[in-house]
Amino acid sequence: MVADRGKKPVLATVAALAGVSAPTVSKVINGRDDVAAGTRARVQEALDRLGYESPVQRRARSSGPAMVDLVIDGVNTHYSQEVLTGILDYAATAGVEVVLGNMTPGKLRSTNHEQWAQHMLERGRQGLVLVTSEVTDKQLDSFSRRNIPVVVIDPLNPPHSGIVSVGATNWAGGKVATEHLLALGHRRIAYLGGPEAAECSVARQHGYLAALMGHGVPARPDYMLAGEFYHQFGVRGTKQLMALAEPPTAIFAGSDTIALGVLEEARRQGLRIPEDLSLVGFDGTNLTEQTLPRLTSVAQPLKEMGRAALRSVLRLAGGEVLDSQHVELATELVVRDSTAAPKT
Amino acid sequence: MVADRGKKPVLATVAALAGVSAPTVSKVINGRDDVAAGTRARVQEALDRLGYESPVQRRARSSGPAMVDLVIDGVNTHYSQEVLTGILDYAATAGVEVVLGNMTPGKLRSTNHEQWAQHMLERGRQGLVLVTSEVTDKQLDSFSRRNIPVVVIDPLNPPHSGIVSVGATNWAGGKVATEHLLALGHRRIAYLGGPEAAECSVARQHGYLAALMGHGVPARPDYMLAGEFYHQFGVRGTKQLMALAEPPTAIFAGSDTIALGVLEEARRQGLRIPEDLSLVGFDGTNLTEQTLPRLTSVAQPLKEMGRAALRSVLRLAGGEVLDSQHVELATELVVRDSTAAPKT
Numbered sequence: 001m002v003a004d005r006g007k008k009p010v011l012a013t014v015a016a017l018a019g020v021s022a023p024t025v026s027k028v029i030n031g032r033d034d035v036a037a038g039t040r041a042r043v044q045e046a047l048d049r050l051g052y053e054s055p056v057q058r059r060a061r062s063s064g065p066a067m068v069d070l071v072i073d074g075v076n077t078h079y080s081q082e083v084l085t086g087i088l089d090y091a092a093t094a095g096v097e098v099v100l101g102n103m104t105p106g107k108l109r110s111t112n113h114e115q116w117a118q119h120m121l122e123r124g125r126q127g128l129v130l131v132t133s134e135v136t137d138k139q140l141d142s143f144s145r146r147n148i149p150v151v152v153i154d155p156l157n158p159p160h161s162g163i164v165s166v167g168a169t170n171w172a173g174g175k176v177a178t179e180h181l182l183a184l185g186h187r188r189i190a191y192l193g194g195p196e197a198a199e200c201s202v203a204r205q206h207g208y209l210a211a212l213m214g215h216g217v218p219a220r221p222d223y224m225l226a227g228e229f230y231h232q233f234g235v236r237g238t239k240q241l242m243a244l245a246e247p248p249t250a251i252f253a254g255s256d257t258i259a260l261g262v263l264e265e266a267r268r269q270g271l272r273i274p275e276d277l278s279l280v281g282f283d284g285t286n287l288t289e290q291t292l293p294r295l296t297s298v299a300q301p302l303k304e305m306g307r308a309a310l311r312s313v314l315r316l317a318g319g320e321v322l323d324s325q326h327v328e329l330a331t332e333l334v335v336r337d338s339t340a341a342p343k344t
Numbered sequence: 345m346v347a348d349r350g351k352k353p354v355l356a357t358v359a360a361l362a363g364v365s366a367p368t369v370s371k372v373i374n375g376r377d378d379v380a381a382g383t384r385a386r387v388q389e390a391l392d393r394l395g396y397e398s399p400v401q402r403r404a405r406s407s408g409p410a411m412v413d414l415v416i417d418g419v420n421t422h423y424s425q426e427v428l429t430g431i432l433d434y435a436a437t438a439g440v441e442v443v444l445g446n447m448t449p450g451k452l453r454s455t456n457h458e459q460w461a462q463h464m465l466e467r468g469r470q471g472l473v474l475v476t477s478e479v480t481d482k483q484l485d486s487f488s489r490r491n492i493p494v495v496v497i498d499p500l501n502p503p504h505s506g507i508v509s510v511g512a513t514n515w516a517g518g519k520v521a522t523e524h525l526l527a528l529g530h531r532r533i534a535y536l537g538g539p540e541a542a543e544c545s546v547a548r549q550h551g552y553l554a555a556l557m558g559h560g561v562p563a564r565p566d567y568m569l570a571g572e573f574y575h576q577f578g579v580r581g582t583k584q585l586m587a588l589a590e591p592p593t594a595i596f597a598g599s600d601t602i603a604l605g606v607l608e609e610a611r612r613q614g615l616r617i618p619e620d621l622s623l624v625g626f627d628g629t630n631l632t633e634q635t636l637p638r639l640t641s642v643a644q645p646l647k648e649m650g651r652a653a654l655r656s657v658l659r660l661a662g663g664e665v666l667d668s669q670h671v672e673l674a675t676e677l678v679v680r681d682s683t684a685a686p687k688t
Contacts, residue, residue, distance in 0.1 A: 070444075
């Protein structure tokens with residue numbers, strides 16, 4: 001049966017088809033959680049067969065600009081600014097309005113997601129874009145039960161099946177950064193990463209490990225530190241690495257902000273970059289051009305990631321099925337002035 | 345007569361009182377520009393006497409969260425991020441939603457403001473916050489004719505009378521920065537400012553001039569360069585200043601991003617900061633803590649400026665009259681490691 005989109009079947013018809021009461025159908029439509037999973041599935045199937053449009057889908061077909069919620073939970077200034085620019089660029093093209101939520105780090109975790117999702121429904125929102133956020137399956141469920149499309153950019157934790165996410169090729173980026181250092185002749189290469197819970201940082205580290213293995217260089221636990229995507233961690237991590245009996249000759253930093261801290265601590269210790277220590281960053285923000293020496297870094301297509309996320313939310317809101325639940329856009333190593341061969 | 349707010353007088357009553365036709369009243373209410381100024385004033389007076397509420401005012405009293413448009417035309421990443429954080433903080437407290445517009449620099453100038461203002465009215469927006477924007481009187485008029493409150497943060501051009509603006513004490517900040525350098529013993533002090541059209545930069549420069557005059561130090565035209573609030577201008581300006589027959593011993597930069605460029609060019613020329621050259625920035629963004637040496641800078645209360653702007657828009661939307669059309673929040677010199685006495 002081809003669904004006649006836009007027709008709104010009466011509750012009683014849906015209830016009869018699903019073999020449940022009308023109030024139960026209403027509960028499912030409103031995303032209430034006091035419905036058994038089996039019952040919900042039956043009701044959803046009946047709704048689909050009768051061509052029911054969710055409030056989100058109806059909104060997508062109605063006139064007037066669509067509205068999408070956006071929450072950026074991260075605090076990496078340069079990173080978020082570029083992602084934001086991409087999202088707003090695409091929003092202007094698509095005639096969509098973006099409602100920006102609180103950016104206080106950690107705020108998202110303590111938000112009442114049930115209330116939020118219900119509010120989005122009432123306000124006719126088409127979907128939600130989350131940036132570098134830590135969200136639980138339970139939280140995401142508040143949206144999916146209401147058929148509100150959610151797309152996560154660079155999720156801190158591995159995305160829940162059924163949630164669409166946009167990222168960059170972190171593993172490949174970590175590998176190419178490390179291979180660049182290996183090709184210059186480095187063998188003592190350290191990785192200063194983001195939080196252990198951050199999927200993207202773990203992927204970068206595994207790319208680093210893959211490159212080392214490919215060159216027969218044993219991995220050293222004392223050369224791998226997990227911290228935060230902050231400048232301060234770059235300072236702290238470099239102190240720790242340089243105090244080792246056999247300090248590294250090169251550092252691969254999990255973000256440009258971490259690399260900024262490495263630069264600062266190196267300068268403090270009188271280490272010249274790249275002569276005494278080579279350094280590769282990750283992100284490719286405009287920071288890379290503002291440091292001296294300019295920073296070799298793995299560029300993420302941040303603007304394009306923002307655009308892709310909003311585009312996906314709108315496609316989902318329009319009832320389209322995406323080819324893939326997860327898209328990774330290509331990273332690219334940009335060699336600048338912070339890497340050189342090690343001293344012999 | 346005390347206006348009975350909330351009562352909606354019929355067009356005919358307003359028309360009779362103002363001595364115009366009902367369609368003319370409708371034109372004034374909808375902010376159309378094909379009404380003579382005198383006629384508009386008479387209609388507005390009649391509307392006020394009859395206690396008419398504009399769509400914006402009605403929206404303010406209705407249930408559901410209010411929505412405010414926000415446009416940031418500047419590109420100073422650190423600056424905008426902090427202002428944005430303040431706005432979103434206050435929005436969360438006040439239960440207001442913020443719709444973020446395109447951030448592409450220069451985009452605002454080419455926007456059709458009539459369409460935009462009309463759209464805001466139709467979508468029930470309560471007001472507009474503009475950040476570091478270049479807006480003309482004609483553009484602002486599109487909003488004021490529709491009674492849409494507009495608050496500008498750090499307007500690039502002097503604000504049009506009747507427009508509320510929020511800024512920082514730029515003149516006082518420029519003065520205290522320069523006095524700090526004078527107190528250290530500097531006499532050859534240069535100013536590397538933002539665009540000549542930027543009111544805030546001109547105010548900082550006048551503070552600088554006032555400090556010099558107060559100490560009997562003559563101002564030198566070759567020590568005052570106007571450029572852009574960008575890193576690249578800091579590099580270019582420093583090259584130009586240091587090539588002078590008598591180069592300055594201290595530079596007051598009109599923004600932290602300009603100071604970042606000064607740091608870079610100084611390092612390239614082998615000038616030590618602060619031993620060979622003292623440097624003061626302006627803004628007090630988190631950049632000041634990320635440089636080596638850490639940057640002495642005049643801090644603007646950026647978050648508080650964001651909060652104050654949104655608070656003012658909401659008060660205007662609620663029909664309140666503000667005490668002042670322009671608020672300047674205090675700047676504060678924060679001395680870090682980039683300033684010292686000149687070499688003798």
